[in-house]
Amino acid sequence: MTTLTRGPQAPALAAPVSPSRGRRRGWVTIGLFLLPALVLFLLLVVAPILIALYASVFKWNGFGGLPKNFIGLDNFTRLFGTEVFRDDVWHLVVLVVLSVVVQLPISLGIAMLLNQRIRGRTVYRLVFFAPYVLSEVITGVLFSLILSPGAGVANRILGVVGLNSDWLADPDTVMLSLFLVMTWKYFGFHMMIYLAGRQNIPDELIEAAQIDGGTPRQVFWHVTLPLLGPTIRISVFLSVIYTIQLFDLVWILTQGGPSHSSETMAVTMLEFGFKRSQAGYASAISVVMFALSLVFALAYQRFVMRRDLEGATTRMGDHR
Amino acid sequence: MRRPTLPLHAIAWIVGAFILIPVIYALLGGFKSTAQLSTNPFGLPDPWVPSNYTDVLADGPFWRQLWNSTFIALASTVLVVALSALAAFVFARFAFRGRELLFTLFTMGLMFPFAVAILPIFVLLRTFGLLDSPLGVILTQGAFGLPLTILILRGFFRSIPGEIEEAAILDGCTAFGFFWRILLPMARPALATVSVLAIVGSWNNFMLPLVVFSDESGWTLPLGIQQFQGQYSSDTARILAYLVLAMVPALGFYAIAERHLIGGLTAGATKG
Numbered sequence: 001m002t003t004l005t006r007g008p009q010a011p012a013l014a015a016p017v018s019p020s021r022g023r024r025r026g027w028v029t030i031g032l033f034l035l036p037a038l039v040l041f042l043l044l045v046v047a048p049i050l051i052a053l054y055a056s057v058f059k060w061n062g063f064g065g066l067p068k069n070f071i072g073l074d075n076f077t078r079l080f081g082t083e084v085f086r087d088d089v090w091h092l093v094v095l096v097v098l099s100v101v102v103q104l105p106i107s108l109g110i111a112m113l114l115n116q117r118i119r120g121r122t123v124y125r126l127v128f129f130a131p132y133v134l135s136e137v138i139t140g141v142l143f144s145l146i147l148s149p150g151a152g153v154a155n156r157i158l159g160v161v162g163l164n165s166d167w168l169a170d171p172d173t174v175m176l177s178l179f180l181v182m183t184w185k186y187f188g189f190h191m192m193i194y195l196a197g198r199q200n201i202p203d204e205l206i207e208a209a210q211i212d213g214g215t216p217r218q219v220f221w222h223v224t225l226p227l228l229g230p231t232i233r234i235s236v237f238l239s240v241i242y243t244i245q246l247f248d249l250v251w252i253l254t255q256g257g258p259s260h261s262s263e264t265m266a267v268t269m270l271e272f273g274f275k276r277s278q279a280g281y282a283s284a285i286s287v288v289m290f291a292l293s294l295v296f297a298l299a300y301q302r303f304v305m306r307r308d309l310e311g312a313t314t315r316m317g318d319h320r
Numbered sequence: 321m322r323r324p325t326l327p328l329h330a331i332a333w334i335v336g337a338f339i340l341i342p343v344i345y346a347l348l349g350g351f352k353s354t355a356q357l358s359t360n361p362f363g364l365p366d367p368w369v370p371s372n373y374t375d376v377l378a379d380g381p382f383w384r385q386l387w388n389s390t391f392i393a394l395a396s397t398v399l400v401v402a403l404s405a406l407a408a409f410v411f412a413r414f415a416f417r418g419r420e421l422l423f424t425l426f427t428m429g430l431m432f433p434f435a436v437a438i439l440p441i442f443v444l445l446r447t448f449g450l451l452d453s454p455l456g457v458i459l460t461q462g463a464f465g466l467p468l469t470i471l472i473l474r475g476f477f478r479s480i481p482g483e484i485e486e487a488a489i490l491d492g493c494t495a496f497g498f499f500w501r502i503l504l505p506m507a508r509p510a511l512a513t514v515s516v517l518a519i520v521g522s523w524n525n526f527m528l529p530l531v532v533f534s535d536e537s538g539w540t541l542p543l544g545i546q547q548f549q550g551q552y553s554s555d556t557a558r559i560l561a562y563l564v565l566a567m568v569p570a571l572g573f574y575a576i577a578e579r580h581l582i583g584g585l586t587a588g589a590t591k592g
Contacts, residue, residue, distance in 0.1 A: 029495045030410050034422070037407035037466055044463035045429050048440035055440070062443060110335060118325045124332050126578065127339055133574040133581070134567055135524035137542035141549050142342055142563055145556055153345055153361050184339065189585065196586035245433035248526045252546060266435040266527075273439040274531060282439055290436040297431045 049290065055283035062279030075284035085285075088265045091175065092243060098179045099239045107187045108232070111194035112220070125195070129188035136185070140252025143181045144168065168254050171261035178262055181249060186242075190235045197231025198224070233305055237297075244293050265289050343567070350561030357557050372561035382565065384537065385544035389569075392454050392461075392529075392540060393522040397515050399462035404469035404514065405507075409499050411470065412477035413485065423474075429467035435527065442531050456532045457540075461522050469514045472587060476510035477503060513584035516577045523570060541566050 056075055060067030079085050110128065114121045131139065147154050147167035155164050167177040201224065209223045247266035250256060256263030256271070265285055273282030349357055350372050351365040360366065376382050411423050441460055442451075450456035480503065488498045504511070526542045533539055539547070545566055552558050574581065 026414065026495075027416070030414055030416055033406040033410045033499075037403040037426075037470070038422070040403060040459065040463045041426060041429065041466050044441060044444070044460050045432065045437065045466075046425075048437035048444065049432060051440035051443070052436055062439070110331075113328055113331060116325070116328060118328050118332070120332075124336060127336055129578075129582065130571065130574060131339060133520060133524075133570050135526065135542050135570065137524075137526050137545050138563055138566055138570075141545055141559065142346055144549070145559065146342055146345065151358055156361050184342070188339075192582050193586055241431070241433070245435040247435055251526075266433075269435065269439070270527075270531075274442075279439055279443070286436045286439060289433055293431055293433050293436075 052283045052286040052290070055280050056287045058280045060280035060283075061277045062273070063277075067280060069280075071280075075281045076288075078281065079284050079288070084260050084263060084268055085265075087260055088263055088268055091262065091264055092246075094175055095179060095182070095243045095246065096240055099182070099243065100236055103179075103183045103187055104190055104232070104235060104239065106183070107190035107235075108194050108228075110187070111191045111198060112224070114191070115195060115198050125192075129192055131185045132189045134185070136248035137252055139181060139185050140249050143177075143184070144253050147177055147181075168262075169258060171258050174254060174258065174262040178250065178253060181253065185249070186239075190239070193235050193238075194228065194231060197228050200231075201227045230305075233300075237300055237305070240296060240300075241293055244289055244296070346560045346564050346567075349557055350564050352557050354555050354557040357560075369557075372558045373565065375558070376562050376565055381536075381539075381544060381548075382562070385539050385541045386569065388454065388538060389523055389540040389542075392457050393519045395454070395458045396461040396465065396522045397518040399458060400465035400469050400518050401511060401515055403462065404466055404473055405504065405511070406499075407466070408470045408473035408477055409503065412474045423470075426467050426470050429464070430471070434464055438527060438531060441528075445532060450532075452533055452535045452538055454538060457525075457529055460528055460532075461518075461525065465518050465521065469518065472514050472584065473507065473510055475587075476507050480506055509580075512577075513580045513587070516580040517584045519573070519577075520570075520581060523573075 055067050057070060057072055058067035059069040059071045059074075114124055114128075146152055149155070149166035149169040152167070154167065158164065165173050165177075168174050205227065206219060206223060209219045214222070245266050246264045247270070250262055250264050250267050251270075254262045256267040265288065269282045269285040269289070272278040272285070345361075348365060349361075351368050351370065352360065353369050356365065356369070407426070411419060445451050445456040445460070448456075450459070484502065484506075485498055488502055493501070524542065525540075526546075529538075529540045529543055533543060536547075545562060548562050549559050
């Protein structure tokens with residue numbers, strides 16, 4: 001096989017000069033190896049997204065082949081006019097802000113703590129990450145029992161200090177309760193990412209700062225935190241992308257209630273797409289979710305994460 | 321210079337309690353009757369009531385859901401790892417026109433929220449007659465697992481020195497022979513990592529089986545748990561027992577595969 005490249009660093013189009021027969025056989029191999037993945041991907045990932053884009057400008061109940069009743073952007077104008085959708089957007093903002101301002105700093109703090117040489121840190125790590133492997137359904141059902149209004153066990157504990165609440169059943173507390181459950185399940189994931197990021201920082205840098213007389217606080221703020229920048233930016237990115245499509249936990253815990261006060265876009269979409277057979281309208285919601293993710297991802301990579309790629313080499317040089 | 325670690329331990333203990341108390345509550349609660357659960361929510365069960373657990377274990381649905389979850393997870397994993405390994409091999413070791421474009425197409429898949437596609441997927445699966453069939457879930461999970469799996473495997477395949485490949489080809493190995501007999505065995509750690517990620521993803525998936533299966537016989541564990549909660553809504557202790565039993569396989573798997581899982585997640589996060 002003369003078209004095989006020489007090694008990992010071979011440039012993309014530097015196929016070595018080769019007799020045309022060998023070349024053709026190379027293409028056959030490439031085709032055969034690539035085709036199964038490509039077909040599956042086009043059929044079940046790309047096509048559905050194109051169908052959602054297409055269906056979003058039709059009035060369609062989801063049956064009888066492709067939709068035919070073209071209504072332009074009516075689904076979108078209707079969607080943007082509803083209070084439920086505006087609430088969805090608001091809930092997204094609330095959860096993203098809470099995640100970035102509360103959940104991620106806590107995860108970072110705990111990661112820094114478990115980076116110290118304290119006894120049993122392996123066990124702590126294992127335990128803190130464990131909720132991540134439990135399914136959203138297990139988590140959701142467990143907490144819907146614990147947080148049940150009235151005689152739920154959370155009220156029994158917090159009732160001692162007079163902190164009774166209806167938790168998920170009260171529109172005023174439902175978002176905080178949801179966020180509490182999300183934190184229980186996901187902070188360990190972000191903690192692991194931060195731990196991995198921290199371990200990629202050469203210890204010499206931290207030690208040098210310590211020898212120069214930096215207090216632990218100064219070393220953290222001026223050395224560790226800036227060097228963790230790329231890791232933090234990625235964890236924020238993952239958190240936002242996840243929140244845009246948040247579904248499972250909400251569906252199990254509240255079904256979006258009480259009276260839409262914890263509903264997310266994905267919940268609204270399933271509600272209309274499957275329960276009310278308004279597939280065109282539901283597709284419009286899908287398209288909004290898609291556009292949000294895409295715009296966010298592109299903007300984030302353009303304006304926030306690009307520094308990481310550009311600065312990667314020069315920054316190393318600065319510290320040498 | 322050692323700072324006292326007591327405050328650090330105190331914080332770790334508080335966080336640990338926050339994580340563990342719900343799980344311990346479920347574990348012990350499963351051994352109480354629901355009446356006991358409301359009079360004695362915190363203490364040890366008195367008397368211990370094993371019937372919640374034994375009833376669930378003696379019932380058909382739990383085992384059927386366990387089997388469905390296992391079968392779908394294993395089949396999805398075999399599918400996605402096989403297809404991704406082939407594709408990642410081409411992306412890592414061949415130079416051809418359009419390679420980066422195709423690779424970008426796959427990695428773009430990382431940004432597509434699955435929820436966006438769920439409705440059209442439902443329509444497509446209905447058209448193909450794959451509703452209420454495990455195959456509908458397996459194929460879809462396989463397709464959505466491709467981007468991350470290809471990304472991780474390509475990175476690993478690239479790190480294997482070209483000299484090994486040249487030696488194999490000089491010895492008369494075909495491209496497939498090199499892939500099958502040399503590359504895959506060398507890539508075992510990476511294959512383990514992506515397999516673990518695929519298994520956990522499939523095991524916990526809820527939205528897809530929710531729309532695919534209307535018939536109870538195909539339900540996976542998450543669907544079964546949700547339904548069980550609805551059916552026994554007044555019998556909290558019994559639901560807790562079901563939850564705990566459903567946690568056992570996931571936590572057991574975590575205990576075995578923790579290294580691969582965490583390694584894969586952090587690699588996927590930092591390279592993706």
